[in-house]
Amino acid sequence: MNPQDGYIQYIINPKSGASSGKWLVSQFKDHLVEKGFEVRIEFTKSLEHACEIATKAAVDYQCALVIGAGGDGTLREILHGLEGTNKLFMPVPSGTENLLANELGFDLHLHTLVNAFEAGCIKPLDIGMVNDQCFMSIAGFGFDGAVIDRISHNRTGHISHLTYFWPIWRTFWEHDFPAVRVVVDDKEIFNDRGLVFVGNTSRYAIGLSICKNADFGDGLLDVCIFRCHDQAHLIGHSINVIFKRHTKSKNAIYAQGKSIQVTPVDSTVFCQVDGDPGPQLPANIKVIPQAIQVLVPPGAKPAGLRTRLKRIIG
Numbered sequence: 001m002n003p004q005d006g007y008i009q010y011i012i013n014p015k016s017g018a019s020s021g022k023w024l025v026s027q028f029k030d031h032l033v034e035k036g037f038e039v040r041i042e043f044t045k046s047l048e049h050a051c052e053i054a055t056k057a058a059v060d061y062q063c064a065l066v067i068g069a070g071g072d073g074t075l076r077e078i079l080h081g082l083e084g085t086n087k088l089f090m091p092v093p094s095g096t097e098n099l100l101a102n103e104l105g106f107d108l109h110l111h112t113l114v115n116a117f118e119a120g121c122i123k124p125l126d127i128g129m130v131n132d133q134c135f136m137s138i139a140g141f142g143f144d145g146a147v148i149d150r151i152s153h154n155r156t157g158h159i160s161h162l163t164y165f166w167p168i169w170r171t172f173w174e175h176d177f178p179a180v181r182v183v184v185d186d187k188e189i190f191n192d193r194g195l196v197f198v199g200n201t202s203r204y205a206i207g208l209s210i211c212k213n214a215d216f217g218d219g220l221l222d223v224c225i226f227r228c229h230d231q232a233h234l235i236g237h238s239i240n241v242i243f244k245r246h247t248k249s250k251n252a253i254y255a256q257g258k259s260i261q262v263t264p265v266d267s268t269v270f271c272q273v274d275g276d277p278g279p280q281l282p283a284n285i286k287v288i289p290q291a292i293q294v295l296v297p298p299g300a301k302p303a304g305l306r307t308r309l310k311r312i313i314g
């Protein structure tokens with residue numbers, strides 16, 4: 001990309017992320033300015049505002065690239081605004097989890113961003129829809145939906161991994177594992193008590209590869225279901241996920257499809273999308289194939305649990 005191609009719209013969520021993320025956001029901006037690019041910065045005031053800025057940039061032919069700096073919620077709304085246009089997108093990870101940026105091969109190093117920008121390697125990205133809410137990474141139904149619901153009642157701004165500890169702990173003891181019915185491409189594949197994950201990306205929180213075969217550009221969503229009746233089951237499944245043997249369990253179902261329905265059988269089932277509260281169930285889930293064109297670091301792979309632990313330890 002050349003400075004003559006147009007300006008770069010740099011959308012920043014000023015509330016997201018730790019200081020390391022903020023450093024990365026400003027360093028990359030400085031790098032682009034040094035290279036002679038016109039960088040127009042806008043700070044988001046809300047998730048809706050992030051979508052509005054992106055929509056405006058998407059229809060401006062003078063805009064050559066939209067960069068989104070924020071966590072998964074911010075990036076999701078920016079991509080929602082770009083969907084259906086051919087505007088090129090690039091993420092700068094600066095949230096807590098950065099599920100999408102991680103899946104695309106980004107990390108928190110400036111050289112990775114520079115490499116992606118200069119190599120010009122473009123990949124198509126699908127978007128998932130749960131009812132009228134879109135998601136880029138994973139929609140979860142059941143236990144993790146209940147955890148996010150609990151967090152959302154107290155959340156004020158940026159959260160860290162520590163924020164999740166008590167909500168997970170309390171939900172773990174109080175959760176009663178309600179039953180759900182799951183239909184994939186018109187075929188019922190599950191009707192029991194359990195946890196359901198629908199993934200556009202292979203990695204989930206802390207790098208766990210729950211929807212391990214997911215490809216974000218293949219026009220399909222991956223479905224991973226755990227039959228789970230109590231806390232002991234949940235611990236068993238969690239251990240299997242950590243050791244990447246969860247899909248071999250007789251109490252797990254793995255499928256792929258274009259249209260998925262998740263319906264509660266008797267009591268309320270909570271849903272989360274990309275770590276934010278999702279819509280009320282029943283959920284009608286669809287995929288918008290290759291909705292976005294994204295700049296990615298060439299040859300980069302998503303970081304898994306081990307890599308991420310190493311990064312934390314240093």
Ligand SMILES: [Mg+2]
Nearest residue numbers: 215216218220
């Ligand atoms: Mg896919």
